[in-house]
Amino acid sequence: MYGIILEAAKQYILDTYGENTWIWLCKKSNFSELDIQTRKIYQDNLMIIFVTVLSDAIFIDKDTILFDIGRYTIQYLIKNGFENFIRVLGKTFKDLLLSLNDHHEYLRYSYHRIKPPTFIILSSTSSCIMLEYTTRRPGYNHYVRGLLFEVAKYFYHLHLIMRINSEKREGPVYRTVFALELCIGQSFLERELCIIKTGLGTMNMFPKISKKIFFELTPFHLLLDTNLMIHSAGQRLLEFQPILIGSVFQEYFTIILPIIKPSFDRIKIFSSCTFKIALKMNKKKLNGNHNYILYLKGQIIYVKEWSMLLFIGKPNFSAIKSFIDFGLYLHDISMYDRMAEKMVSGDKVSEELLQLLEKQKRKSKELARTARKLDEQRRKTYELLEQCLPKEVAKQISQGKSPLETMKAYDSVTICFTKVANFSNYCSRMCPHKIVEILNQMYTLYDSMTESHNVYKVETVNDSYMLVSGAPSPSPLHSAHIIEMALDILKVTKENLFWPNEAFSDNSTGIQCEQNVPLQLFIGCHTGSIVAGIVGFKTPRYCLFGDTVNTANRMMSTGLPDAIHISSDLANELSNYPYVLEYRGEQIIKGKGKMTTYFVRSRNEYFTMIDTTTGEVLDFRKLLREDVDKHCKLMNELDDLNSVLHTDHHESESSSSTISDNETDIEEFHGTQEVRESNLNIINNNTIRNYVSPQSYLNKYIQSQKERELQFRELNPEETKQRLSDFKPLEKTINPLTLGLTEIGIVQPENPLQYLGSWLCEFAKTSTNDDLL
Numbered sequence: 001m002y003g004i005i006l007e008a009a010k011q012y013i014l015d016t017y018g019e020n021t022w023i024w025l026c027k028k029s030n031f032s033e034l035d036i037q038t039r040k041i042y043q044d045n046l047m048i049i050f051v052t053v054l055s056d057a058i059f060i061d062k063d064t065i066l067f068d069i070g071r072y073t074i075q076y077l078i079k080n081g082f083e084n085f086i087r088v089l090g091k092t093f094k095d096l097l098l099s100l101n102d103h104h105e106y107l108r109y110s111y112h113r114i115k116p117p118t119f120i121i122l123s124s125t126s127s128c129i130m131l132e133y134t135t136r137r138p139g140y141n142h143y144v145r146g147l148l149f150e151v152a153k154y155f156y157h158l159h160l161i162m163r164i165n166s167e168k169r170e171g172p173v174y175r176t177v178f179a180l181e182l183c184i185g186q187s188f189l190e191r192e193l194c195i196i197k198t199g200l201g202t203m204n205m206f207p208k209i210s211k212k213i214f215f216e217l218t219p220f221h222l223l224l225d226t227n228l229m230i231h232s233a234g235q236r237l238l239e240f241q242p243i244l245i246g247s248v249f250q251e252y253f254t255i256i257l258p259i260i261k262p263s264f265d266r267i268k269i270f271s272s273c274t275f276k277i278a279l280k281m282n283k284k285k286l287n288g289n290h291n292y293i294l295y296l297k298g299q300i301i302y303v304k305e306w307s308m309l310l311f312i313g314k315p316n317f318s319a320i321k322s323f324i325d326f327g328l329y330l331h332d333i334s335m336y337d338r339m340a341e342k343m344v345s346g347d348k349v350s351e352e353l354l355q356l357l358e359k360q361k362r363k364s365k366e367l368a369r370t371a372r373k374l375d376e377q378r379r380k381t382y383e384l385l386e387q388c389l390p391k392e393v394a395k396q397i398s399q400g401k402s403p404l405e406t407m408k409a410y411d412s413v414t415i416c417f418t419k420v421a422n423f424s425n426y427c428s429r430m431c432p433h434k435i436v437e438i439l440n441q442m443y444t445l446y447d448s449m450t451e452s453h454n455v456y457k458v459e460t461v462n463d464s465y466m467l468v469s470g471a472p473s474p475s476p477l478h479s480a481h482i483i484e485m486a487l488d489i490l491k492v493t494k495e496n497l498f499w500p501n502e503a504f505s506d507n508s509t510g511i512q513c514e515q516n517v518p519l520q521l522f523i524g525c526h527t528g529s530i531v532a533g534i535v536g537f538k539t540p541r542y543c544l545f546g547d548t549v550n551t552a553n554r555m556m557s558t559g560l561p562d563a564i565h566i567s568s569d570l571a572n573e574l575s576n577y578p579y580v581l582e583y584r585g586e587q588i589i590k591g592k593g594k595m596t597t598y599f600v601r602s603r604n605e606y607f608t609m610i611d612t613t614t615g616e617v618l619d620f621r622k623l624l625r626e627d628v629d630k631h632c633k634l635m636n637e638l639d640d641l642n643s644v645l646h647t648d649h650h651e652s653e654s655s656s657s658t659i660s661d662n663e664t665d666i667e668e669f670h671g672t673q674e675v676r677e678s679n680l681n682i683i684n685n686n687t688i689r690n691y692v693s694p695q696s697y698l699n700k701y702i703q704s705q706k707e708r709e710l711q712f713r714e715l716n717p718e719e720t721k722q723r724l725s726d727f728k729p730l731e732k733t734i735n736p737l738t739l740g741l742t743e744i745g746i747v748q749p750e751n752p753l754q755y756l757g758s759w760l761c762e763f764a765k766t767s768t769n770d771d772l773l
Contacts, residue, residue, distance in 0.1 A: 007038050098121065222234070228250065299312055413468055481624070486525060570598075571598045577609075
């Protein structure tokens with residue numbers, strides 16, 4: 001199957017379901033090329049694979065999708081300049097159906113390896129046509145229905161009611177009979193007969209010639225009776241097979257086109273088609289040491305007066321050498337035949353075309369290599385952007401959204417600050433190298449724990465470490481995730497992070513007082529509402545704004561070493577969770593006045609959580625793990641989309657489709673839908689303006705877990721409306737902020753994002769210009 005058919009299907013998916021759906025389909029179908037080449041040959045069942053996967057995902061019948069793609073294909077061809085070409089195929093709809101087979105043969109000049117189907121009218125009335133569709137590709141019946149329906153509607157203003165009468169398989173071919181009916185008041189127009197007029201008046205009779213003279217004028221004819229026995233053969237055919245007369249047609253001939261079994265009735269039905277037959281030669285050698293088959297092309301008509309079939313044709317060759325091999329001459333074909341002109345001038349033209357084709361192939365390979373290099377650099381830049389921004393936000397920026405569009409209000413999140421106790425005192429006794437080494441070890445350890453607790457590291461300033469849960473990915477269990485992270489931070493710090501000996505040395509005497517002293521941390525947490533988004537252009541950062549941030553910082557600064565200091569608001573959130581809280585009392589908080597605060601001491605291992613709706617005993621740790629797993633699945637989905645966007649284009653250099661059988665499938669779509677549904681439910685819960693208790697959050701979360709198998713949502717319309725942009729030079733199409741870059745000329749070399757952006761833009765310009773010269 002040539003790519004022009006798949007390109008129309010791709011455009012249908014992009015226009016109807018969006019870019020993300022097309023990317024997901026390619027990944028799910030193990031298809032590595034996002035861009036379809038119209039002249040490339042792909043796997044015959046590739047469209048069926050796409051449609052099957054899409055049907056399972058959106059719960060729309062596969063036949064309906066194929067029918068819609070068929071209709072869209074006609075509109076796609078019209079938009080791309082094929083309207084007039086389709087119009088001239090027939091004055092009436094019936095004429096168009098009669099000419100389809102010949103039209104497919106003409107397409108061989110442009111698509112040499114085409115394997116066209118066959119269409120034949122079995123019977124027709126003014127309101128109904130019985131059409132037989134024969135193909136070697138199964139599963140495309142409803143796609144053909146869509147094609148015919150749209151052609152009849154657009155070009156002939158006919159509204160077809162199409163149904164499938166029968167379907168059967170005969171060896172390698174599939175035959176389907178369509179009933180094409182019209183609405184009341186419409187009819188299929190018959191072709192008007194032309195009346196030949198001359199100066200002498202209307203000619204009512206044509207001159208008659210004898211059978212002998214007629215057969216002499218057709219040196220490659222065949223006359224067949226109802227048993228397909230040959231009664232007459234052209235003189236030139238008899239030179240190759242002298243014993244043709246009296247033999248059965250199938251003994252020496254094979255029908256190449258159309259795809260039918262050789263029988264009198266079937267051939268009679270296909271009399272409107274162009275036939276291509278092959279004469280099976282004896283082991284006779286002509287001007288060489290090779291055996292040959294003589295191909296003939298022509299028409300088989302039914303002669304009513306004789307009750308016989310008459311084949312009138314000519315040799316079907318494209319090169320002079322073939323004529324020489326068979327001992328034929330140009331006068332054996334019509335002097336007005338285009339084949340003669342083509343053979344005389346074809347060798348020279350073909351040689352020039354081959355040279356141009358080879359040159360074009362070399363240029364295509366060079367451009368493909370340049371595109372791969374550019375894609376690799378874009379992939380590295382995107383990965384760097386993900387290190388600086390949350391994946392959800394990085395994806396929005398990479399799709400062209402402005403920083404202001406990433407700003408979002410969150411009604412309930414939990415923020416945590418940590419700070420090393422006596423950091424300045426100890427650092428004054430240490431060399432800078434040791435200080436950086438300790439901080440790097442500490443932050444690397446903490447960073448590795450963020451994904452497993454569904455928290456996001458906002459920033460680090462000196463020895464301070466800032467975390468948030470509930471943004472940018474909302475979660476109903478954000479307060480529990482932060483406390484779990486804080487408890488684990490205290491644990492791993494005591495076990496793995498120690499001050500070096502030089503931190504305890506006396507500068508005056510050089511005596512070291514203590515050894516293996518672990519780092520101590522101030523930890524403060526608070527829950528509340530914030531606004532979060534990207535700030536800045538040259539060095540974009542994901543920042544949090546609101547009084548919640550300030551309060552969490554105050555909880556840290558007024559706490560005690562190795563203790564988790566929390567506000568009363570967070571303590572209320574944790575009242576339904578298995579944590580041991582210690583009342584600290586009222587504290588004077590700068591800028592806030594008196595505040596009641598608490599310490600989180602540990603987890604209550606004997607805590608029992610009960611669902612207030614069903615009375616069921618719940619495993620709290622399991623609920624936390626499930627929430628983390630849902631977040632990880634969502635992140636993996638973003639990674640999958642990004643990996644498909646940056647897939648290398650080296651597959652496009654092949655002349656045939658390359659579908660990898662070893663490529664690992666992404667998760668089942670229904671699993672992905674569950675992730676989206678759950679996250680949508682979480683977002684809806686978190687955006688309720690009125691106060692909702694933590695227990696209510698938890699109940700809704702549990703309920704959504706139980707009902708998720710019964711829920712169904714179509715693809716997110718916000719995602720599916722985004723369009724895949726056309727490839728243009730990088731510096732003209734991509735906002736520098738999209739890749740985390742800046743414009744050339746204002747680059748600060750010490751900023752790695754900007755440095756990489758400058759190099760990438762220069763690389764794109766020089767590589768593209770060099771390759772296009």
